[in-house]
Amino acid sequence: MTPLPRHQSIFFLVLRRMRMPLILLIVIMAISVLGLTLAPGVDADGKVQHLSIFHAFYFISYTATTIGFGEIPYAFSDQQRLWVMISIYLSVIGWAYTLGSLFSLLSDRNLQQAFAIQRFSRSVRRLREPFYLVCGYGETGRLVCDALDRLRHRAVVIELDESRVGEIELQGYVADVPAIAADVRNPETLKFAGLTHPQCVGVIALTNDDESNLAVAISARLLAPKIPVLCRAQRAETAATMTAFGTRHVINPFQEFAETLALALHAPAAWQLTHWLTGLPGTTVERYRNPPRGHWILCGHGRFGQQMVSAMDAEAVPVTIIDRDLPDDLEHRWVHGEGTSPDALHQAGVLAAVGIIAATRSDIDNLSIAVAARELNDSLFVILRQNHYANRALFEAYDADTTVVPSEIIGHECLAILSTPLLVPFLNMLRRTDPAWCTGLFEHLTDRLGWDVPEVWSVRINLATAPALYRRLMRGETVTLAMLLRSPQDRAERLECEVLYLDRDADDHRMAPDADTALRAGDEILLAGKPGSRNGFALTIANEHTLNYVLAGTDLPGGWIWERMAGSRKAAPRPNLP
Incomplete structure (x- = not known):
């Protein structure tokens, strides 16, 4: 569907569809008026007279529209009444045809979509705050929009399925989410959705079609490269x-x-820490059983199964593949059959295996595989692929060690990228860090902050976000992390947050910097803490009075008068004490 380029397009569309009915009405009115002026009548004196064009048009206007009936300026003759009857039936036919065409036009899908596009584009143009353009409102798009709404970010949605667009109004988002049922592959659709809008801060393509997502990427690169x-x-x-x-x-x-998975096999603590930091806000993360090293079984050698085999190979973990298709991977042990079959599981060595991955495209088959394998070996570490989010209740009831939900993986990754860009390089460095160090960091963070998913945010020390701290640093004062991470209510207490990462220069990146690290203007720091700690930290670095209390333990006078009085007291000489 191609969006209409102008508001006048709807007007011209209506005129095109209503052209014949309107022409018919005009012709009927013209013939009726002409005939009434030609039909002879009589006046009060019995003389022959003809209606003027004005009187004939006036009479036909209120008669043909069924407003009323009255013979003017004199009683009609039989010839005039005969013509009036013909005009009435003609007008009934004309109005019936016109109204039928109008109702058909109003129910026309193209016109309804044109109206929807006009309303949608108008609501997008009126946005005066930053927003993200979300392309696709499936399971992943819904999770991302929910997360954006919790983070108080606006979103604009394009979704091909009209039923999903209708679901948006039922979600109860804090802010209105403009949405339109359209094809994201059309660049005009993206422009109407705000791709070139000055407040658009990002585009998220989450459809289940690679070609559509690629089209969005290309359009965004060419139309809005920044x-x-x-x-x-x-x-x-x-x-x-x-x-x-x-x-x-x-x-x-x-x-x-x-x-x-490769990270979990190599550094389990780093895996746990990644899951804890990228979880959905407001949820509680439990300590998972670490995937063991040893012989694994993979059921289903599709795209997901091939990725799992690559992860196992990277960590030198042996794996046996069970698949109904003929072997296409001769480097690994292969069992031809169904993963739900006990015979196939026995051939794959389920009794001596430490883990199994159910990786088929069917949720029912994956659950059947897990149940059958656990009956043969109840100590197996089970990884389940969940293809459809709607089957969540079934997978929660089974309680696998790890459930792979593609929509949740993408949602968590999007949330990490959008809410805290500095989190991505931190997690990338975490994967390359010593496992023992990751274990110590994970234990320290969970001891201090608990197992609830923390609030993760980043701050750059500049005049816009941290004016009070920035001015002190530019004056040459020394401020360390330990001095700064104190409660603005009681400086004797520490804020319930921790610094995870410090990004200073192009080649100066510090994981979990020491408390005595001195800050510099322009530094960007990544923090994680309990709810409320973010507001306290933001108040400290932005407000001069709060920062002075946190650093020195004294309150600065507030307001011009109190500052003058404080200055005069400092300038006044002390009296000589005996």
Whole structure:
């Protein structure tokens, strides 16, 4: 569907569809008026007289529209009454045809969509705050929009399915979410949705079609090259093309989980820490059983299964593949059959295995595989692929060690990228850090902050976000992290937050910097803390009075008069004491 380029387009569309009915009405009115002026009548004196064009038009106007009936200026003759009867039936036919065409036009899908586009584009143009353009409102798009709403970020949605667009109004978002049912592959649709709007701060392509997501990436690169784009990709070829077009973040959920699984096998604490930091706000994370090293079984060798095999190979973990198709991977042990079959599981060595991955495209088959494998070996570490978010209740009832939900993986990654860009480089460095150090950091953070998903944010020390701290640093004062992380209500207490990462220069990146690290103007720090600590920290670095209390323990006078009085007291000489 191609959006209408101008408001007048709807007007011209209506005129085109109503052209014949309107012409018919005009012709009927003209013939009726002409005939009434030609029909002879009589006046009060019995003389022959003819109606003027004005009187004939006036009479036909209120008679043909069924407003009323009255013979003017004199009683009609039989010839006039005969013509009036013909005119009435003609007008009835004309109005019936016109109204039928009008009702048909109002129910026309193209006109309804034209009205919807006009309302949608008008609501987008009126946005005066930053917003994200979300393309696709499936399971992943819904999770992302929910997260954006909790973070108080506006969103504009394009979704091809009209039923999903209707669901947006039922979600109860804090702010209105403009949405339109349209094809994201059309660049005009993206422009109407605000791609070139000055308040658009990012584009998120989350459809389940790689070609559509690629089209969004290309359109954004050409029409709005400065706006960051985050795209979902299922194939490596599509991801490479997106990257070539300058897409900043390309998310492949299967590849993301493969890297996570490799990290869990290599450094379990780093895996736990990543899950804790990227969880959905307001949820509680439990300590998971770490995936063991040893012999694993993989059921289903599709795109997801191939990524799992690559992750196992990267950590030198042996794996046996069970699949109904003929072997296409001769480097690994292969069992031809169904993962739900006990015979196939026995051939794969389920009794001696330490873990199993149910990676087929069917949720029912994956659950059946897990149940059958656990009956044979109840100590197996089970990884389940959940294809549809609607089956969440079934997977929660089974209680697998790890459930892979592509929509949640993408949602968590999007949330990490959008809410705290500095979190991404921290997690990338975390994957390359010594496992023992990750274990110590994870234990320290959870001891201080608990197992609830913390609030993670980043702050750059500049005049816009930290004016009070920035001015002190520019004056040459020394302020360390330990001095700054104190409660603005009681400086004897520490804020319930921790500094995870410090980004100073192009080559100066510090993981969990020491408390005595001196800050510099322009530093960017990543923090994680309990709810409320973010507001306290923001108040400290922005307000001069609060910062002075946190650093020195004294309150500065507030207001011009009190500052004058405080200055005069300081200038006054002390009396000589005996």
